[in-house]
Amino acid sequence: MRWFFAGLLLTIFSLALAAEGLLIPENNPQPIYPKRLSRAGVEGEVRVSFIVKADGSVSAIDIVQSDHPDLAEAVKDAITQWRFRPWTIEDGRPAEQPVVAPMLFRLARDQPIAINQWLRSVKCRVINDGFRNMPEHAWVDAEVFNYTRAYVSNVILKSQLADEQRLAIIAKMNRRVPMIVRGCREAPMRSYMSFLPGEVRELL
Numbered sequence: 001m002r003w004f005f006a007g008l009l010l011t012i013f014s015l016a017l018a019a020e021g022l023l024i025p026e027n028n029p030q031p032i033y034p035k036r037l038s039r040a041g042v043e044g045e046v047r048v049s050f051i052v053k054a055d056g057s058v059s060a061i062d063i064v065q066s067d068h069p070d071l072a073e074a075v076k077d078a079i080t081q082w083r084f085r086p087w088t089i090e091d092g093r094p095a096e097q098p099v100v101a102p103m104l105f106r107l108a109r110d111q112p113i114a115i116n117q118w119l120r121s122v123k124c125r126v127i128n129d130g131f132r133n134m135p136e137h138a139w140v141d142a143e144v145f146n147y148t149r150a151y152v153s154n155v156i157l158k159s160q161l162a163d164e165q166r167l168a169i170i171a172k173m174n175r176r177v178p179m180i181v182r183g184c185r186e187a188p189m190r191s192y193m194s195f196l197p198g199e200v201r202e203l204l
Contacts, residue, residue: 023052023097024085031078033105034070039140041149041170044068046075046103053096056086064100075103107150116151116204119144122192124184131181140177144192148173152203169199 037044044067051060061079066072089095127144134142149170152161161169173196180195193201 023099025082026056026085027081027083029078029081031071031074031103031105034074035141037068037070037105038107039149039174041107041153041167042068043107043153044071044105046071046105047100048072048075048079048103049098049100050079050082051096051098052084054087054089054093056084058082058084059096071103071105074105107146107153115147119148119151120191120193120204123188124190124192124195125188127192128184128188131185136178136181139181140174145173145177148196148200152200169197169203172197173200 031046046066047064049060049062049064050058052058058079061076063072063076066075087093122144127142130142130144131139139145152166152170176195176197180192183195184190184192193204196204
């Protein structure tokens with residue numbers, strides 16, 4: 001799963017220029033997309049404010065808005081680790097600079113729209129290797145299922161499906177994962193799509 005940090009640091013820290021100087025990130029780990037939410041197809045946004053001090057540390061982290069408490073927690077956990085290049089408090093530079101940042105948690109929508117053509121045509125033998133050394137509880141996180149969830153959450157499909165309907169379709173596929181994997185192992189020449197729930201096949 002990926003979450004979009006696209007242009008965030010550049011945008012925030014350009015806006016945070018504040019005439020006195022640019023904030024330079026030195027250690028800024030990305031928030032970890034909660035596995036439970038990414039598996040379920042839950043996306044969301046978190047707006048967070050914090051203070052960057054002259055020594056490069058971060059304080060006063062405050063969640064301004066969040067679509068889910070687990071996303072807010074992931075953002076707070078990451079930002080507590082953030083560090084910036086220290087600066088000298090002189091020539092008008094302040095002792096601290098405030099920042100307000102949007103954090104977007106999205107499934108991997110950077111996949112081309114044509115990923116559905118691959119998902120429709122890929123044979124089980126192509127994806128079976130991906131499950132070889134993977135414990136059963138981790139099958140649901142395999143790349144092919146991530147691609148499928150991302151496609152069902154594609155901007156075009158999302159505009160046509162109510163969130164409840166989309167999440168229900170993803171949940172149904174997730175429950176069927178063990179059957180899909182075992183079916184593909186037993187019939188490597190069959191298509192991956194043939195094992196998917198009918199609702200997913202219709203969207204592909």
